[in-house]
Amino acid sequence: MSGRKIDPEKRIRQVVQAARKLFVERGYYSVSIPQIVKASGVSTGAIYNYFTNKESLALYIHEQALEEFKSLYSQALLGKQTTHDKLKTFAELVFDITENDSEMMEYMLSMQHGEFLQSSPPLCSTEPFRMVQQIIIRGMELGEVRQGNYFLSAVSYTGVILRAAELRLQGVLASPLSESSEELITNAWAAIS
């Protein structure tokens, strides 16, 4: 339909990809617009045409990453019945993203501890965490999860999984998470069952 000279959506994706990579690597404040211009191949003027300023670009990236995770998790949950399997699905998704889209996982983890974007809605990052909470509440009702404070159980399960992902991204864990997946999931489940 539109003239095929240049595709705005494609260029927005270029900017977002380049910016997210740079933000993850060096941190929000140490990344300059000129660097994003160079890395994305999109000019300053165009960037400021798409986004009102640097912060709004970061906010866009933030929301997009969150939405993508939610969508992937919802998809992966289809057909899973037991509490154990639903939580295992969470763990495996986290491990899969960590190995195959590490940039995205690093971004998810950076978002969690609020280093940048102080003006963004506080703790967006907890939305996946909320999903896990709901699963655990239901699991307690069903007697599949040990009785207790559901919040603390969610903290415990996700703590095991997310810390493994974190250490893997930092290079402390040398081998792929797929090799450790089974044992980590066993540990996380043992913490709450």
Added chain:
Amino acid sequence: MSGRKIDPEKRIRQVVQAARKLFVERGYYSVSIPQIVKASGVSTGAIYNYFTNKESLALYIHEQALEEFKSLYSQALLGKQTTHDKLKTFAELVFDITENDSEMMEYMLSMQHGEFLQSSPPLCSTEPFRMVQQIIIRGMELGEVRQGNYFLSAVSYTGVILRAAELRLQGVLASPLSESSEELITNAWAAIS
């Protein structure tokens, strides 16, 4: 001994305290030297006399925090015999610092995921983690900890504890960790025993 006009050590402490607080609150890159000057009451010239540049100041804070944690943990470990008690001591120290010196704990957690200080020795933050690893290795030998990959067991135990501290600092966990301490320690221990 020295003339008591001004005490350099005291002023260094002022700078370090003010800078650490600002770094934690706003992030390394968004804190300027003039802001540290204002917050600490120490002039630019004096700061650059004590530290060669902004990065070396951050490095000093980094090392000092690590040393303090190690020292506190070693102290608290005295007299603890079982693996369970040694790990519980770790957890309680983390919870105690989180509640009573939250700035310090926030700093410890920021250090962990390498947001700033890219030129610092990679993952200094893992030294407390190494101590936990050693305890777990010994615990497996003694049969107090379930057999398995000691590294993954350390990840699992500390994951539960540190994620709880993180969420508490973010305000997601509303009540003091002392109230949840027992249940969290139970969960963390269940993950590996």
Added chain:
DNA sequence: GTCTATAGCCCGATAGAC
């Protein structure tokens, strides 16, 4: 040793041609 003042640089954001 410590201060103030400022040099020199690079940033985010914009103006104006196309």
Added chain:
DNA sequence: GTCTATCGGGCTATAGAC
């Protein structure tokens, strides 16, 4: 819509008086 050139501002680090 998109570009390049540039402005005003704030930064790190230093120079030079005391």
